[in-house]
Amino acid sequence: xxxxxxxxxxxxxxxRAQFVGKLLEEVEPPAAVIDVAVARRNCQLxxxxxxxxxxxxRSHVKTHKTTELTRFQVGEKSKTVRLVVxxxxxxxxxxxxxxxxxxxxxxADLIYGVPVRPSSFERLATLGKALGENSITVIIDGVDxxxxxxxxxxLTGYSLGAFxxxxxxxxxxxxxxxxxxxxxLLKAVQAKEAESPSRVFLRxxxxxxxxxxGSDSTSEALxxxxxxxxRCEMAAQQASKLYSHDSSKRFTIxxxxxxxxxxxxxxxxxESATPAVTRTKELINKVKxxxxxxxHAGAYVTLDMQQLAAHARPSTSNLSFDDIALRILGEVxxxxxxxxxxxxxxxxxxxxxxxxxxxxYPGWGVITPWTxxxxxxxxxxxWYDPEGDRTGWIVNRVSQEHGILSxxxxxxxxxxxxVGEKLLIWPNHCCIAAAGFGFYLVVDSDxxxxxxxxIVDVYPRWRGW
Numbered sequence: 001x002x003x004x005x006x007x008x009x010x011x012x013x014x015x016r017a018q019f020v021g022k023l024l025e026e027v028e029p030p031a032a033v034i035d036v037a038v039a040r041r042n043c044q045l046x047x048x049x050x051x052x053x054x055x056x057x058r059s060h061v062k063t064h065k066t067t068e069l070t071r072f073q074v075g076e077k078s079k080t081v082r083l084v085v086x087x088x089x090x091x092x093x094x095x096x097x098x099x100x101x102x103x104x105x106x107x108a109d110l111i112y113g114v115p116v117r118p119s120s121f122e123r124l125a126t127l128g129k130a131l132g133e134n135s136i137t138v139i140i141d142g143v144d145x146x147x148x149x150x151x152x153x154x155l156t157g158y159s160l161g162a163f164x165x166x167x168x169x170x171x172x173x174x175x176x177x178x179x180x181x182x183x184x185l186l187k188a189v190q191a192k193e194a195e196s197p198s199r200v201f202l203r204x205x206x207x208x209x210x211x212x213x214g215s216d217s218t219s220e221a222l223x224x225x226x227x228x229x230x231r232c233e234m235a236a237q238q239a240s241k242l243y244s245h246d247s248s249k250r251f252t253i254x255x256x257x258x259x260x261x262x263x264x265x266x267x268x269x270x271e272s273a274t275p276a277v278t279r280t281k282e283l284i285n286k287v288k289x290x291x292x293x294x295x296h297a298g299a300y301v302t303l304d305m306q307q308l309a310a311h312a313r314p315s316t317s318n319l320s321f322d323d324i325a326l327r328i329l330g331e332v333x334x335x336x337x338x339x340x341x342x343x344x345x346x347x348x349x350x351x352x353x354x355x356x357x358x359x360x361y362p363g364w365g366v367i368t369p370w371t372x373x374x375x376x377x378x379x380x381x382x383w384y385d386p387e388g389d390r391t392g393w394i395v396n397r398v399s400q401e402h403g404i405l406s407x408x409x410x411x412x413x414x415x416x417x418x419v420g421e422k423l424l425i426w427p428n429h430c431c432i433a434a435a436g437f438g439f440y441l442v443v444d445s446d447x448x449x450x451x452x453x454x455i456v457d458v459y460p461r462w463r464g465w
Contacts, residue, residue: 010439015458019441024329024370024453025422030348031329032437033424034069034459037446038325039301043072045265046300052268053284053293057261058111058254060298062086063431065462066440067097069301081106084113084296088123089464098131108135111206111254115141115165115173118148125155137161139206141174142181143188146200153199160199162189163206163254168231170210177234186235190242202239204252204291205232212259213306214359219276221263221312226280228255229287236291253287254294261297262319263312302326304430309360309386321383327368327424328352328433329441330403332417344405344417349398353425354432360386363394365425365433367405382415384408393417395425437461 024033043059050057059073061083074081081101085091091110098108108131112124116138128136136152140162152160164185165174175182189202212224232253243249266272267281287293299307302325313319330348353365361384369383384392391409398404407414417423427433434440442457 012458012460015439015460019455019458022455023450024424024441024443024455027329027422027441027455029329029331029346029422030352030436032434032440032461033327033329034064034302034440034442035325035327035445036442036456037444038323039069040072042301042303042323042325043069044075046073046261046295046297047075047077049265049268050295053264054288055284056082056252056292056294058082058084058109058256058294058296060084060086060113060296061090061094062113063298064301064434064440064459065090065093066459067094068442068457068459070094070097073301079106080109082109082294084111084298086113087465088112088120089462091127092123093462095127095130098135102131108132109137110135111137111139111163113139113206115139116145116148118145118151121148121151122155125152128152128156128158128160133158134161137163137203139163139165140185140189141165143185146188146192149192149200150196153196159197159201161201161203163203163252164189164235166205166207166232166235168207168209168228168255170208172208172210174207177231177238182235183238186239186242190239202251204254205235205239206254206296207232207256209255209257209260212257212263212312213310215259215263215310215312217311218263218266218272218313219274221259221310222266222276222280225255225260225263226276226283228260229253229280229283229293233287233291240290250291252292252294254296256296258297258299258303258307259310259312261295262300262307264295265313299430302430302434304433305358305360305366305386305426305428306356309358321368321385321426324426324430326427326430326434326440327370328365328427330423330425332405332419332421332423335417335419342407342411342414343396344393346395346403346405346423347401348395348425349400349402351400352433352436353395353398353403353427354429354435355398356429356432358386358428361390361394363396363406363428364398364403365395365427367393367395368424368426370424371421382413393423434461438463 167174215221330346334345396406
């Protein structure tokens with residue numbers, strides 16, 4: 001069956017009929033592949049970490065944009081399903097799942113995670129009416145949006161929660177905790193809340209420590225986390241003075257990016273008792289006395305080469321290639337042994353892999369050890385390790401549909417390629433690589449032998465804004 005037949009608007013039934021039961025080697029590339037065993041393990045580890053720390057965890061769905069992986073992210077235990085989205089389309093696609101949760105007695109707590117704009121409120125209100133009071137929260141970072149916040153109440157009759165977006169060093173969106181603009185916004189929100197408490201209320205402060213992608217060690221990642229929490233606490237303490245009349249008022253401090261969220265696993269590992277761990281745990285416990293602490297992240301579900309380079313996980317269980325749940329399937333189209341370095345061509349370029357660099361190596365993806373041969377032989381295949389001998393095949397450069405592979409390192413024992421050979425690639429940035437595909441082919445590495453490569457499901461990926 002033609003791939004065009006099932007793209008871009010194929011039904012999930014048609015996709016499953018076409019792919020489920022096939023081996024990866026039988027699939028026409030390019031394709032995005034999710035190892036559900038790895039994704040499930042990554043999600044559970046994050047939930048367990050938050051529970052052990054006594055903090056909340058809010059799952060970001062922007063990386064994968066699927067209901068199926070969202071289920072793993074939120075688990076089954078919590079009475080409140082905490083999610084954050086980057087697009088209204090993601091929020092709308094989550095609606096059936098959240099209505100299902102609501103029918104089981106679980107409440108929805110969904111943040112639209114970019115500074116809200118006036119045109120968003122009708123769609124947000126539609127969701128709010130379906131999911132119930134306090135189900136929708138927006139992000140704000142300036143006084144100009146405040147007159148528009150009433151629109152949700154007008155459409156739903158519910159009050160609207162708001163987080164103030166803080167800039168804790170990434171310089172993308174938000175206000176610095178020390179800025180006069182934050183003081184102005186806090187006073188304006190407090191005055192608006194006092195005037196019409198049934199319409200708008202301040203929930204807390206939201207930060208994205210994107211700078212943590214530059215981390216190079218667990219202690220550095222922990223320093224980023226501590227810095228983010230500390231700066232958010234500054235803003236919360238400032239707000240508390242304005243709300244001193246309400247002694248029960250607790251703000252939520254929502255912090256994270258995948259490096260800072262995953263590095264929190266150090267805090268619950270007995271083998272990671274370092275000064276940085278001690279300082280960060282003490283800070284969290286101190287902040288929890290006055291405010292609620294919440295971690296958020298999204299890329300942790302699948303991980304990627306960038307996350308390996310950040311070295312955020314505990315020294316006893318460093319992130320490894322085995323933790324990357326997303327791989328991109330490509331096929332060798334041409335070989336160029338006559339070039340200065342041995343190169344090959346795959347029909348899988350920037351529209352499959354993105355153009356996000358990774359600071360640990362000079363490429364756009366790493367060819368995994370996976371081959372068409374038996375699982376035993378696969379383990380003998382070499383791959384390029386930025387932390388090792390840097391020998392193996394990488395995606396050296398990309399254009400729109402072209403990816404040029406190059407062999408890095410000594411040519412002794414070079415892994416040979418042939419035209420028509422199918423390869424799996426670890427991408428640099430999972431969010432961007434995944435965006436090039438309408439669905440994921442799902443395999444399960446918990447199975448044995450060749451069954452690890454058999455497609456067990458297809459997850460459709462949401463699109464749109």
